[in-house]
Amino acid sequence: MLKQYSFEKTAVQTFDDKTSLAIKTEDLQVFYGQNHAMFDANLAFPKNQITALIGASGSGKSTYLRSLNRMNDGIATVTGKIWYHGVNINEPGVNIYEIRRHIGMVFQRPNPFAKSIRENIVYALRANGLKKKAELEERVEQSLKGAALWDEVKDNLDKSALSLSGGQQQRLCIARSIAMAPDVLLLDEPCSALDPISTVKVEETLLELQKKYSIIIVTHNMQQASRISSQCAFFHLGHVMEYVPTGTMFSNPQIPVTQDYIAGSFG
Amino acid sequence: MEQTNFQLKKQDAQSDEWEAQLHHATKATREDWIGRGISYFCIGIIILVVASMLWFITSKGIATFTQNHVSLWKFLSGTNWAPDQGQTGALPMILGSFAVTFAAAIVATPFAVGTAIFMTEISPNKGRKFLQPVIELLVGIPSVVYGFIGLAVIVPFMRHLVGGSGFGIISATFVLFVMVLPTITSMTVDSLRAVPRFYKEASLALGATRWQTVSRVILRSATSGILTAIIFGMARAFGEALAVQMVIGNAAIMPKNLISPASTLTSQLTTGIGDTIDGTLPNNALWSLALILLLMSLVFNALVRIIAKRGQLKHER
Numbered sequence: 001m002l003k004q005y006s007f008e009k010t011a012v013q014t015f016d017d018k019t020s021l022a023i024k025t026e027d028l029q030v031f032y033g034q035n036h037a038m039f040d041a042n043l044a045f046p047k048n049q050i051t052a053l054i055g056a057s058g059s060g061k062s063t064y065l066r067s068l069n070r071m072n073d074g075i076a077t078v079t080g081k082i083w084y085h086g087v088n089i090n091e092p093g094v095n096i097y098e099i100r101r102h103i104g105m106v107f108q109r110p111n112p113f114a115k116s117i118r119e120n121i122v123y124a125l126r127a128n129g130l131k132k133k134a135e136l137e138e139r140v141e142q143s144l145k146g147a148a149l150w151d152e153v154k155d156n157l158d159k160s161a162l163s164l165s166g167g168q169q170q171r172l173c174i175a176r177s178i179a180m181a182p183d184v185l186l187l188d189e190p191c192s193a194l195d196p197i198s199t200v201k202v203e204e205t206l207l208e209l210q211k212k213y214s215i216i217i218v219t220h221n222m223q224q225a226s227r228i229s230s231q232c233a234f235f236h237l238g239h240v241m242e243y244v245p246t247g248t249m250f251s252n253p254q255i256p257v258t259q260d261y262i263a264g265s266f267g
Numbered sequence: 268m269e270q271t272n273f274q275l276k277k278q279d280a281q282s283d284e285w286e287a288q289l290h291h292a293t294k295a296t297r298e299d300w301i302g303r304g305i306s307y308f309c310i311g312i313i314i315l316v317v318a319s320m321l322w323f324i325t326s327k328g329i330a331t332f333t334q335n336h337v338s339l340w341k342f343l344s345g346t347n348w349a350p351d352q353g354q355t356g357a358l359p360m361i362l363g364s365f366a367v368t369f370a371a372a373i374v375a376t377p378f379a380v381g382t383a384i385f386m387t388e389i390s391p392n393k394g395r396k397f398l399q400p401v402i403e404l405l406v407g408i409p410s411v412v413y414g415f416i417g418l419a420v421i422v423p424f425m426r427h428l429v430g431g432s433g434f435g436i437i438s439a440t441f442v443l444f445v446m447v448l449p450t451i452t453s454m455t456v457d458s459l460r461a462v463p464r465f466y467k468e469a470s471l472a473l474g475a476t477r478w479q480t481v482s483r484v485i486l487r488s489a490t491s492g493i494l495t496a497i498i499f500g501m502a503r504a505f506g507e508a509l510a511v512q513m514v515i516g517n518a519a520i521m522p523k524n525l526i527s528p529a530s531t532l533t534s535q536l537t538t539g540i541g542d543t544i545d546g547t548l549p550n551n552a553l554w555s556l557a558l559i560l561l562l563m564s565l566v567f568n569a570l571v572r573i574i575a576k577r578g579q580l581k582h583e584r
Contacts, residue, residue, distance in 0.1 A: 101474035124473035
């Protein structure tokens with residue numbers, strides 16, 4: 001039986017004006033029909049850092065993440081504000097396609113298209129109007145290098161992406177996202193379908209990528225959060241309970257529910 | 268080794284009893300035999316029926332060439348069809364069948380794919396609630412009703428529009444268009460629904476628009492399914508007899524244009540089969556037309572299988 005924790009007692013950090021933020025949410029709520037899945041999430045994500053969202057299954061962390069680039073459109077109702085470059089992007093008039101080009105997303109299950117490796121990356125660039133062959137080739141190389149996949153696939157760019165291993169596929173998905181030159185990268189449990197060696201490679205890639213991108217990663221794996229993130233938010237039953245620097249989260253959690261989760265009492 | 272053998276050996280009277288029991292048939296094992304017997308019996312009957320039909324049509328169909336000594340080439344390329352006078356050129360009907368089949372498929376496919384996209388991507392709820400029953404209803408309408416509507420509406424309309432009798436390939440095309448539309452639509456819907464959701468999400472997350480996602484990802488990965496749907500539609504059009512016969516005019520002459528009376532393999536069969544005597548050339552020639560129909564449906568089947576196999580290879584991970 002899961003212990004009842006008070007949702008009143010939370011420990012959520014805020015940042016002063018000096019910290020430059022990539023994205024910030026104010027009172028973000030998500031409803032799946034009648035089902036209230038996310039309550040008043042107030043989180044701010046510093047630029048060029050990795051922020052991890054942790055919590056048990058059904059805690060709302062993926063729901064929250066998917067709201068940030070409006071992937072919940074048509075699936076759930078999202079209220080509240082999402083500030084991005086001074087604009088509230090959770091408004092009806094906002095161009096969601098433009099938002100998704102700036103806020104890229106990588107999913108839990110590696111999901112390359114059934115096309116060649118090159119076509120997987122070129123697809124979105126073409127859809128975005130980029131036509132010149134030389135430029136496309138350049139972007140393919142850059143993004144594959146960025147995702148630390150170039151050396152493994154440079155001779156086989158025309159091979160089917162589905163012939164790659166799971167870890168390679170996931171790094172291809174990362175490459176595909178960064179080819180669009182986003183500035184925020186959302187990752188929804190990117191390593192949960194991968195073996196430990198592939199996981200290490202993806203993590204190394206992410207640590208390298210945070211120099212250029214602001215990264216928000218949902219993870220089931222607390223060790224992973226502690227290995228790669230600078231900030232860490234703990235979600236519980238649709239509430240953000242604690243949001244502190246990662247070091248604090250794992251050495252000195254502030255409230256009972258986080259303490260219990262970190263200690264492994266549930267989840 | 269010794270020890271295990273020792274344990275497996277019979278030890279006393281009780282194990283004899285055990286052995287008898289284990290070798291004895293029970294109610295459960297008998298049920299298995301009966302069940303297996305029933306299904307073998309059914310499948311045997313069906314195989315027998317199919318095999319004898321194939322043999323029957325083939326043996327009757329080749330009689331034109333073996334007994335009446337018509338050359339196969341002349342049969343396939345001759346343009347003069349008057350079997351009672353010894354003229355058995357089947358090309359007009361072959362052409363007619365292919366013309367209405369391809370024309371109907373070409374006209375129906377864009378509408379079917381458009382409808383299917385609406386039903387799966389644009390408005391899945393309305394699609395499931397309203398369009399699905401409508402399409403199922405269209406499949407269930409008997410072909411004689413389609414033919415009757417064609418005769419009462421399309422033929423006069425074509426007569427007013429372009430003159431002539433109104434009977435012809437174009438009227439048949441329109442009737443077949445309505446008849447194959449539900450087939451192609453519902454199978455296309457199935458193949459679009461089978462496209463993994465994560466392809467769509469991946470595309471949208473990259474900032475691709477819905478149009479780009481549908482046209483470049485969803486339709487692309489459903490291509491083999493859509494081709495299969497079109498071929499099933501074509502098989503239906505190729506084999507449709509009654510409705511076509513009612514609107515095409517049934518003139519066994521080379522079709523000069525789309526608005527003059529023509530005929531198809533099926534329409535010639537249905538109009539002619541009652542007027543011939545078994546074993547004569549006119550009768551045998553009709554069986555040969557039936558054989559062509561049979562072979563074509565085998566070709567359609569083979570195409571579907573080939574396409575399905577290709578599609579499978581593409582999706583293997």
